[in-house]
Amino acid sequence: MKLKAPESVFSSASFCPGCGHGLAGRLIGEVAEELGIEHKLVTVVDVACCSFHIDYWKFDTIMAAHGRDIPTAVGVKHVRPDSAVMAYMGDGAAYAIGMAETIHAALRNDNICVFVINNSVFGMTGGQMAPTSLPGERTATSPKGKDPARYGTMSGLELVKQMDVAYVARGELIGSSGMVRAKTLIRKAFTHQLNGDGFSLVELLSPCPTNLNLPPVKAKAFVHDEMTKYFPLGEFVDKGGNV
Amino acid sequence: MAKELMKGNEALAEAAIRAGCRFYSGYPITPQTEILEYLSWRMDEVGGTFVQTESELAGVNMLLGAAAAGARALSSSAGPGFSLKQEGISYLVAADLPAVIIDVMRIGTGLGDIAQGQGDYWQLTRGGGHGDYHTIVIAPASVQENCDLMQTAFTLAEKYRHPVLVASDAAIGQMVEGVELPPMHEHDVDTYDWAVRGCAAGAEPRKVQNTYYTRPDYVEYLRDKYAQMEEQEQRWEAYRAEDADVVLVAYGISSRISKEAVDLARERGFRLGLIRPITLWPFPTKAFAACENAKAFLTVEINILGQMADDVRLAVQHRCPVDFYGVFFDLPEPEDIIAKAEALLGKEGK
Numbered sequence: 001m002k003l004k005a006p007e008s009v010f011s012s013a014s015f016c017p018g019c020g021h022g023l024a025g026r027l028i029g030e031v032a033e034e035l036g037i038e039h040k041l042v043t044v045v046d047v048a049c050c051s052f053h054i055d056y057w058k059f060d061t062i063m064a065a066h067g068r069d070i071p072t073a074v075g076v077k078h079v080r081p082d083s084a085v086m087a088y089m090g091d092g093a094a095y096a097i098g099m100a101e102t103i104h105a106a107l108r109n110d111n112i113c114v115f116v117i118n119n120s121v122f123g124m125t126g127g128q129m130a131p132t133s134l135p136g137e138r139t140a141t142s143p144k145g146k147d148p149a150r151y152g153t154m155s156g157l158e159l160v161k162q163m164d165v166a167y168v169a170r171g172e173l174i175g176s177s178g179m180v181r182a183k184t185l186i187r188k189a190f191t192h193q194l195n196g197d198g199f200s201l202v203e204l205l206s207p208c209p210t211n212l213n214l215p216p217v218k219a220k221a222f223v224h225d226e227m228t229k230y231f232p233l234g235e236f237v238d239k240g241g242n243v
Numbered sequence: 244m245a246k247e248l249m250k251g252n253e254a255l256a257e258a259a260i261r262a263g264c265r266f267y268s269g270y271p272i273t274p275q276t277e278i279l280e281y282l283s284w285r286m287d288e289v290g291g292t293f294v295q296t297e298s299e300l301a302g303v304n305m306l307l308g309a310a311a312a313g314a315r316a317l318s319s320s321a322g323p324g325f326s327l328k329q330e331g332i333s334y335l336v337a338a339d340l341p342a343v344i345i346d347v348m349r350i351g352t353g354l355g356d357i358a359q360g361q362g363d364y365w366q367l368t369r370g371g372g373h374g375d376y377h378t379i380v381i382a383p384a385s386v387q388e389n390c391d392l393m394q395t396a397f398t399l400a401e402k403y404r405h406p407v408l409v410a411s412d413a414a415i416g417q418m419v420e421g422v423e424l425p426p427m428h429e430h431d432v433d434t435y436d437w438a439v440r441g442c443a444a445g446a447e448p449r450k451v452q453n454t455y456y457t458r459p460d461y462v463e464y465l466r467d468k469y470a471q472m473e474e475q476e477q478r479w480e481a482y483r484a485e486d487a488d489v490v491l492v493a494y495g496i497s498s499r500i501s502k503e504a505v506d507l508a509r510e511r512g513f514r515l516g517l518i519r520p521i522t523l524w525p526f527p528t529k530a531f532a533a534c535e536n537a538k539a540f541l542t543v544e545i546n547i548l549g550q551m552a553d554d555v556r557l558a559v560q561h562r563c564p565v566d567f568y569g570v571f572f573d574l575p576e577p578e579d580i581i582a583k584a585e586a587l588l589g590k591e592g593k
């Protein structure tokens with residue numbers, strides 16, 4: 001079988017080698033085309049590494065303010081209810097500066113898809129500590145390792161999954177089975193939106209070799225072996241489904 | 244058309260609906276909350292969207308999304324809430340997006356208080372957010388003007404693809420006056436091709452982002468845009484200003500009290516006049532050319548530092564003295580205005 005790149009993805013050339021963003025971008029492109037929504041999809045991307053997608057996707061795209069992707073996407077969805085609308089951001093945007101926005105969109109069950117690329121650090125700014133950094137993780141602002149007595153570790157997904165929303169799941173952009181699984185989660189999120197079920201959040205654990213100071217293979221191992229201890233994979237809410 | 248009684252804030256909300264606004268997002272804060280309350284049921288009636296957001300930050304960024312999707316979109320706030328809107332205003336400017344944001348001014352820095360104030364003048368006219376920009380700022384002085392100028396605000400926002408701010412205050416927001424409402428307009432969200440909706444097969448995807456990333460002529464483009472606004476959009480009312488010895492300069496609620504002062508002074512033989520800026524930015528510098536007899540200018544403002552006085556100094560190019568009469572937590576008094584104007588004229592030795 002010959003693999004064909006989705007037509008809605010131009011490139012992913014600006015991401016660092018081994019980064020998960022390019023993989024996520026491609027999966028979203030594939031799913032959009034398979035669901036036949038590529039011509040009615042509006043994407044909202046966060047600043048920093050996420051924002052590269054604005055030049056790589058053949059979708060109408062808004063580059064939102066840091067952490068405000070979700071309300072921006074909600075604004076679009078209200079005006080264009082027939083469009084498919086997604087917000088795409090990192091863990092810093094979704095769970096640090098934009099935590100209120102994430103929680104309240106879930107509380108309103110706004111009918112959009114949210115994709116969070118969780119790589120445990122702030123990427124573009126050079127690998128600073130995030131709410132998702134693991135206890136003891138060395139980052140640019142926790143050079144001795146994240147001190148769990150001062151900074152907790154959590155993903156906002158844990159809060160969102162307790163709410164009356166359409167779909168909440170976590171996958172990893174690691175290995176072929178991880179990729180196949182991640183694609184399924186993305187597809188389910190969009191399907192819920194198309195059914196009018198409301199808010200979906202899919203968190204994708206993703207390697208950031210540059211800021212983990214690890215070669216790509218070891219960065220993948222960190223995601224798969226270490227991050228999943230704190231951020232377990234799975235489907236947590238699936239309205240009308242079997243969760 | 245028959246007149247009806249309306250509260251200032253509700254008139255702003257109804258006028259927005261009639262200007263074709265079908266999207267509102269905002270957060271409660273006194274003295275603008277009637278705008279939210281009114282639109283919470285009125286948007287339903289016209290098939291629009293009302294969202295009470297978790298914060299002004301969410302409100303202004305939701306506004307940005309709605310504007311990018313082609314809606315006539317509105318948000319409103321006051322005091323500390325209006326400060327939070329600045330992030331989104333800067334982003335609206337950067338992305339060339341039209342939207343209208345109302346500031347029903349209250350008094351003071353920090354929490355301040357809920358009484359009428361005009362202390363946001365600098366924030367409104369100098370670009371209250373980060374970066375290099377202006378916004379058109381429209382200052383109604385009556386409930387009727389609240390109605391008339393909302394249409395203007397949306398028209399200018401789209402003409403320039405730029406946010407427009409409406410500067411009201413607690414007094415005009417809360418007062419009830421007879422108004423003639425404008426007719427109902429519908430706005431088609433597909434009016435402009437730049438609005439995101441989904442990229443048709445074979446088409447170029449629409450990208451809403453800082454135009455600096457995509458426009459090679461970004462610097463000239465912005466300079467030209469603001470030069471055009473300064474040339475074309477100055478609005479003001481001149482009241483008995485032509486032959487006046489001292490010309491008051493006041494907007495909003497202060498301008499109404501200043502008008503009273505002008506009439507009272509004239510009855511006593513003191514030739515007082517008034518320039519009322521309707522646009523605070525662009526500041527109506529053209530208005531001052533007609534004040535040929537003026538020996539001094541006095542701004543009347545509800546703030547401590549006389550924020551508008553520098554704009555008057557620039558408008559008259561320091562040809563004659565400019566002072567300010569400012570009150571805090573109070574309303575200007577016509578007698579005090581006249582006394583200050585007389586003293587100013589006296590100092591100039593006529």
Ligand code: SF4
Nearest residue numbers: 015016019049123208
């Ligand atoms: S800094 Fe990290 S997240 Fe950003 S492109 Fe590089 S690897 Fe990816």
